[in-house]
Amino acid sequence: MTTVAYDDHGAAAPGRGGRTPPVAIVGMAVLLPGAPDLPTYWRNVVSGVDAISEVPARRWDAEFYAPGSGRGPAGQGADRVYCRRGGFVDDLAEVEVTRFGIMPASVPGTEPDQLIALHVAAAAVADAGGERRLPDRGRVGVVLGRGGYLTPGLVRLDQRVRTAHQLVRTLGELLPALGADQLERVREAFTERLGPDRPEAAIGLVPNLAASRVANRLDLGGPAYTVDAACASSLVAVDQAVGELASGRCDMMLAGGVHHCHDITLWSVFAQLRALSPSERIRPFHRAADGILIGEGTGVVVLKRLADARRDGDRVYAVIRGTGVAGDGRAAGLVNPDPGGQTRAVRQAWRAAGLDPREPGSLGLLEAHGTATPAGDAAELATVAEVFGAPAGDGTDRAVIGSVKSMIGHTMPAAGVAGLVKAALAVHHGLLPPTLHCDDPHPALAETRFRTIGTAEPWESAPTTRVRRAAVNAFGFGGINAHVVLEQAPPAATWAPAAPSPRPSEGAGAAVGIRPGDRAPRVRVVEPERVVALVGGTAEELGARLAADDAVLREATPGEGPGAAGRVRLGVVGPTAKRLALARRVVAKGCSWRGRGDVWFTPAPLLSEHAAVGPGRVAFVFPGLEAEFAPRVDGVAEYFGLSPATAGSAGGRARVGDVGRHGVGVFAVSRLLDGALRRMGVVPDAVAGHSVGEWTAMVSAGLYSGAAVDEFLGSFDPDALRVPGLAFGALGASAERVLAALAETAGGRVVLSHDNAPSQSMVCGPLADVEAFVRRLRAEGVIGQVLPFQSGFHTPMLAPYLGPIRAAAERFELYPPSVPIWSGTTAAPYPPGEADVRELFIRHLLEPVRFRLLTEALYEAGFRAFVQVGPGQLAALIGDTLQGAEHLAVAADSPHRDGVAQLRRVATALWVEGARVDPSLPRPSAGPSTAPAPTAAPVPVTSTSAATITAGPKPVPLDLGGALISLDERRLAGLRRALASALDDVGAGSAPADVPAFRAEDASTLDAMAERFPVAAEFGALLRETAGAAAELIAVAGRGGGPPAPRPPAPVTPPSAPSQRPPTLSPPPPPAPAEPSRKTWRTVLRVSTDTMPYLRD
Incomplete structure (x- = not known):
C-alpha cells in the first residue's frame, strides 16, 4: 500500500508519513440564539452579547417549572424542572421554503430542523x-450531527397517534356511558388542535433526512448522512467530512450540526441529573459554576x-x-466526563496535524467544551493541563480559553460547530x-497555560509560530470526545466573487440556482469597495472622529452595529481622499447630504x-415601460445566489443581456433586484409601481x-402592444398646465396619460394631434418630445385591446399580500x-397614471425612504415632487456602475437613515428573505365575492x-353538552363527582417508576397530559356543561426532605358528594414499553 502525504499547503509531499491533507473552511453559516446569520453571530461573539432568555410560551408549559425543586436528590420529580432559561431561536426560525421547491x-408536517438545516446549508x-x-x-457530500431527541414534529405526531387515543381510552374506561361517537368527538377535538393530518408529510419526520434533504434539494451526489455522538456530534461530522476529502472520494463536504429540541422531556432528563443550572446562569470555568443552560441552533461549514x-x-x-475522535472506554460512568478519553482525542488531533501541543506558542485560542457543570469543567481543565502542559514560569505563554456556551447555551449536537x-x-x-x-475563574485554571x-x-x-492557531473541544455523553486543530490560512489573494456563470439548468438543482458544471477557473481576485460607516451622538462628535488620518478611517469599523440607533x-462608499475630504466638509455644515x-x-x-415624527417607512417603487437600458445585474444574481434575470415564458426564457426592452426586461430586472x-x-413597508x-x-x-405572471408575459409583451395611429408625448410641465392647454384643444382627441411630477407630464392621442400639441407647448417654452410608444396605456383608447x-x-389567483x-x-x-382588486387592475390601464399624487400620498402616510427597484428615473420624479421635504429617494439600478456596487450605495443610504442593513454589503448567508418566491403557491383567496385580503406570503x-x-372553546361547548347528557343518563349528572379518575395508590406506582428511571420522563409527561385532559372533561361534564372555572396555578412547595415524593399523576380529588350514596368506578390505565421501545435505557 502506498502512503501519500501532503505539505503545509495541501500539495503532495512524499515521504512525510501519513498526515492527511490540510482542509480549508471556505464557507460557513449559522442560525443560533440571537443570530440569524453569520455576520450577526460574529458581532454578538465579539461584543459579548448574552442571548439567553426565558423559555418561550410555545416551547413547554409553565406548569412544569418548579423553582427550588433542584435542591432535592437527583432523579426526583420527573415532571418538574427548576430552570426556565436557555438559548432559543423561535423568533428567527423562518425559511423561504418555496425557494427550495417545498x-x-x-x-407543518415536516420536522423543523430539516428545513433549518437546508436553509443554513444553502447559506x-x-x-x-x-x-x-x-x-x-456528484463529489459533494453532507454529514450533519443530529441527536435522537423527541423533536417538535415527533412530539406532535406522538400527540396525534398516542396521546389522543390514550385520552379517549381513559375517558371510556372512566365513563363507560360515553358512546363511541362521543369519544370520537373528543379525539377529533384534541387532534384538531394539532393542525391538519397530511399522511404524505410523514416522510418529513424521518430523522436522518436532516442531511438527505440538503443533498436532495441542492442536488449533491456525495454521501449524505447524520451522526449521533451526543454533544460531540458536529465535530465528529467534521472528522468524517475531512476523511472523505482525504480519501479522494469527495472534492467538497458540507459538515455541521443541528439541534432544535427544547421538549420538556429533554429538560426533565437534565433536571433529574441535576445538570441544569439552579442559578439559571451558564458560567463556564467560573469557580461557582453550577450547571448548563440548554440552547439550540444549526451551523454548517463548507470544506475543501x-x-x-x-x-x-x-x-x-x-x-x-487535524481532527481526533476517541472514547472513554470503561470509565466511571456513562455520563461522567473522563479526562482519559478526552486526552486521547486531543492528542490524536495534534498528531494528525504534525504539531506538538506543548511547544510554546503552539496555540492562541482554545474553544473549550465548557459546559459549566462542576464535573465537566474540572475534567476538561485536567485534560488541558495534561495535554498542553503547565504554564511558563513567568506566565507569559498563556493562551485564551473560552466557551460560546456562555452566550448561547449548550446547543447539544450543534455545540461543536458553534465553537468551530x-x-x-x-x-x-x-x-x-x-x-x-467568568470573573472568578475555577482554581484549576491556574494550573494550565490558559x-x-x-x-x-x-x-x-x-513569534515562534508566526501563525494564529486555535483548537476546539466537543465532549459528549457516553464518553465520545472530539477535537479539531485549525490555523490561519496561508497567504493568498483576497477572495472576490467569480465571473458571471451561465444560467443554471432547469433540473433538480435549479430551485436554488445550483447547477452542475466544470470546476471553476482561476480568477483574478479584487477587493470590493470599502465603506466607512460612522455613528455619533452629535455632528461635532462625528467631526472629531473624522479628524483621524484617511488610512485610519478606511480601516475603522462602525462604532455600533448596523441596526444601531445613533x-x-x-x-x-469607496473612501478616497477626495470623498473623505467632502465628508468632513458635509459634517462640519451639519446638514443632510444624500449621495x-x-x-x-x-x-x-x-x-x-x-x-421627529416617529420612524419613517420604506416604500419600493417599480418602473413600468422604459426606453432601452443596460441592466448590469448578472453580478447581482451571482452575488446573492439568485437565478439570473430572464424574460419570457418558462418554456422559452431568454437571458436579459446588455440591452433590455421596455416591457418584460424591466419586469425581470426589477424582480431580481427586489429579491436582492x-x-x-431591506424589506418594504409598502410597494407601488409606475x-x-x-x-x-x-x-x-x-x-x-x-x-x-411569467406565463402571461410569455404570450403578451406590453412593449409589443400597438394601437394603430397612436403616439405619446412627454412634456416638461405640470398636469394642471397640460390639462388647461388640452381644454383649449378642439376635439378632445388628446388626453393626459401621466401625471409624473410637478414638471413632467405625458399625453396620448392620434400621432398628428400629439405632434401638433407638443409643437404648441414648445412654442410656449415647454420642453417636449414625441415618444415611440403606441400602446395606448392609461387612456380610454386602450379599451378595445x-x-x-x-x-x-x-x-x-389572488393571494393575501x-x-x-x-x-x-x-x-x-x-x-x-x-372583486375590487380585479376591477382596479383593469381601471388603472384606462385612467391616467397619477404618480405625483401617489408620491405625495405616500409621504403623507409616513413614508420617507423610496427605493426605485429597477431601471429608469423614478427616484428623480420622487425628488422633484418632494423637493424641500426631508426624504430619501435612491435607485437600485444605475447605468453608471455594476449592480452590486449600486446596491452597496443603496445599503449605505438606508443605513445612514437608520435602517437595519449592513452598509458594507457583505456576501449574504442566504438568510430569511421576505421576498415571495416567483413560483410560490400559497393558499389563494377562494371567495369570488368581496373576500378580504389581510396578510401575505x-x-x-x-x-x-x-x-x-x-381544546378549542367552541368545540368544548358541544362536548360539554354531550358528556353531561351521557352522564345524566347514568346518574342524573352526579357521576362525575364520584369518579376519582386515578387512585392515589395506583398513580404512586407510576411516580416511583419515574423516580427510578429518569429516561421515563417522557412517559410521565404523557400520563400527565392524558390525565389532565381527562380530568378537565370530567369536571366540565359534572358541572352540567357550564363554562369551566379558572384554575389557579398549583402552589409550588420545595421538598423539605429527600424522601418527599413528587406530586402524583392524578387529577385533583373530586368535590364532596352531594348524595350519601354514589357509584364508584375504577379504571386501569394500560401502558407498555413494548409499544414505546425508544423509552428503554
Whole structure:
C-alpha cells in the first residue's frame, strides 16, 4: 500500500508519513440564539452579547417549572424542572421554503430542523461563493450531527397517534356511558388542535433526512448522512467530512450540526441529573459554576482540500490541520466526563496535524467544551493541563480559553460547530473573543497555560509560530470526545466573487440556482469597495472622529452595529481622499447630504425611532415601460445566489443581456433586484409601481404568483402592444398646465396619460394631434418630445385591446399580500375585496397614471425612504415632487456602475437613515428573505365575492413548540353538552363527582417508576397530559356543561426532605358528594414499553 502525504499547503509531499491533507473552511453559516446569520453571530461573539432568555410560551408549559425543586436528590420529580432559561431561536426560525421547491402547506408536517438545516446549508454554499464555485455535485457530500431527541414534529405526531387515543381510552374506561361517537368527538377535538393530518408529510419526520434533504434539494451526489455522538456530534461530522476529502472520494463536504429540541422531556432528563443550572446562569470555568443552560441552533461549514481551495482562488477562513475522535472506554460512568478519553482525542488531533501541543506558542485560542457543570469543567481543565502542559514560569505563554456556551447555551449536537465557527472567525479576523460570566475563574485554571478574557482582544500570532492557531473541544455523553486543530490560512489573494456563470439548468438543482458544471477557473481576485460607516451622538462628535488620518478611517469599523440607533450617521462608499475630504466638509455644515460624491450624512435619520415624527417607512417603487437600458445585474444574481434575470415564458426564457426592452426586461430586472434587496435585509413597508410597474409590485407583495405572471408575459409583451395611429408625448410641465392647454384643444382627441411630477407630464392621442400639441407647448417654452410608444396605456383608447389583459386578470389567483400595494390610479392602497382588486387592475390601464399624487400620498402616510427597484428615473420624479421635504429617494439600478456596487450605495443610504442593513454589503448567508418566491403557491383567496385580503406570503415561520394541547372553546361547548347528557343518563349528572379518575395508590406506582428511571420522563409527561385532559372533561361534564372555572396555578412547595415524593399523576380529588350514596368506578390505565421501545435505557 502506498502512503501519500501532503505539505503545509495541501500539495503532495512524499515521504512525510501519513498526515492527511490540510482542509480549508471556505464557507460557513449559522442560525443560533440571537443570530440569524453569520455576520450577526460574529458581532454578538465579539461584543459579548448574552442571548439567553426565558423559555418561550410555545416551547413547554409553565406548569412544569418548579423553582427550588433542584435542591432535592437527583432523579426526583420527573415532571418538574427548576430552570426556565436557555438559548432559543423561535423568533428567527423562518425559511423561504418555496425557494427550495417545498410547498408551504407541507411545512407543518415536516420536522423543523430539516428545513433549518437546508436553509443554513444553502447559506453556507452561498458564503462559499455560490453555484460557480461548486465542483462536480456528484463529489459533494453532507454529514450533519443530529441527536435522537423527541423533536417538535415527533412530539406532535406522538400527540396525534398516542396521546389522543390514550385520552379517549381513559375517558371510556372512566365513563363507560360515553358512546363511541362521543369519544370520537373528543379525539377529533384534541387532534384538531394539532393542525391538519397530511399522511404524505410523514416522510418529513424521518430523522436522518436532516442531511438527505440538503443533498436532495441542492442536488449533491456525495454521501449524505447524520451522526449521533451526543454533544460531540458536529465535530465528529467534521472528522468524517475531512476523511472523505482525504480519501479522494469527495472534492467538497458540507459538515455541521443541528439541534432544535427544547421538549420538556429533554429538560426533565437534565433536571433529574441535576445538570441544569439552579442559578439559571451558564458560567463556564467560573469557580461557582453550577450547571448548563440548554440552547439550540444549526451551523454548517463548507470544506475543501486546501490545495483545491488555493487553486480555485477561494476565500479561506481557516485551515483544519487535524481532527481526533476517541472514547472513554470503561470509565466511571456513562455520563461522567473522563479526562482519559478526552486526552486521547486531543492528542490524536495534534498528531494528525504534525504539531506538538506543548511547544510554546503552539496555540492562541482554545474553544473549550465548557459546559459549566462542576464535573465537566474540572475534567476538561485536567485534560488541558495534561495535554498542553503547565504554564511558563513567568506566565507569559498563556493562551485564551473560552466557551460560546456562555452566550448561547449548550446547543447539544450543534455545540461543536458553534465553537468551530467562532474559532475560525477569530483566526480569520485576528481577534480573541470573550467569554461571559467568568470573573472568578475555577482554581484549576491556574494550573494550565490558559486564561479567560471578558472583552475581545487583538490576536497577535506567537513569534515562534508566526501563525494564529486555535483548537476546539466537543465532549459528549457516553464518553465520545472530539477535537479539531485549525490555523490561519496561508497567504493568498483576497477572495472576490467569480465571473458571471451561465444560467443554471432547469433540473433538480435549479430551485436554488445550483447547477452542475466544470470546476471553476482561476480568477483574478479584487477587493470590493470599502465603506466607512460612522455613528455619533452629535455632528461635532462625528467631526472629531473624522479628524483621524484617511488610512485610519478606511480601516475603522462602525462604532455600533448596523441596526444601531445613533442620532448622527455618515456613510462613504469607496473612501478616497477626495470623498473623505467632502465628508468632513458635509459634517462640519451639519446638514443632510444624500449621495452626491458617494457621501451620505444626516443629523436626524429618517427611519430612526428618534425621528421627529416617529420612524419613517420604506416604500419600493417599480418602473413600468422604459426606453432601452443596460441592466448590469448578472453580478447581482451571482452575488446573492439568485437565478439570473430572464424574460419570457418558462418554456422559452431568454437571458436579459446588455440591452433590455421596455416591457418584460424591466419586469425581470426589477424582480431580481427586489429579491436582492430582501436578501440584504431591506424589506418594504409598502410597494407601488409606475404604470405597469404596478404588476411587478403585485408580484413583490405576493398578491399574484410570479409563475402566473411569467406565463402571461410569455404570450403578451406590453412593449409589443400597438394601437394603430397612436403616439405619446412627454412634456416638461405640470398636469394642471397640460390639462388647461388640452381644454383649449378642439376635439378632445388628446388626453393626459401621466401625471409624473410637478414638471413632467405625458399625453396620448392620434400621432398628428400629439405632434401638433407638443409643437404648441414648445412654442410656449415647454420642453417636449414625441415618444415611440403606441400602446395606448392609461387612456380610454386602450379599451378595445384589453381582451388578453382582462382574461389574465380574471384568471390570476389572488393571494393575501405581505405589505400594502398602493395604486397609481387612486393614490391609495389597493382595496381588500377581491372583486375590487380585479376591477382596479383593469381601471388603472384606462385612467391616467397619477404618480405625483401617489408620491405625495405616500409621504403623507409616513413614508420617507423610496427605493426605485429597477431601471429608469423614478427616484428623480420622487425628488422633484418632494423637493424641500426631508426624504430619501435612491435607485437600485444605475447605468453608471455594476449592480452590486449600486446596491452597496443603496445599503449605505438606508443605513445612514437608520435602517437595519449592513452598509458594507457583505456576501449574504442566504438568510430569511421576505421576498415571495416567483413560483410560490400559497393558499389563494377562494371567495369570488368581496373576500378580504389581510396578510401575505412570507418566509414560513417554523413551529418549534411542544406545549400541551388545550381544546378549542367552541368545540368544548358541544362536548360539554354531550358528556353531561351521557352522564345524566347514568346518574342524573352526579357521576362525575364520584369518579376519582386515578387512585392515589395506583398513580404512586407510576411516580416511583419515574423516580427510578429518569429516561421515563417522557412517559410521565404523557400520563400527565392524558390525565389532565381527562380530568378537565370530567369536571366540565359534572358541572352540567357550564363554562369551566379558572384554575389557579398549583402552589409550588420545595421538598423539605429527600424522601418527599413528587406530586402524583392524578387529577385533583373530586368535590364532596352531594348524595350519601354514589357509584364508584375504577379504571386501569394500560401502558407498555413494548409499544414505546425508544423509552428503554
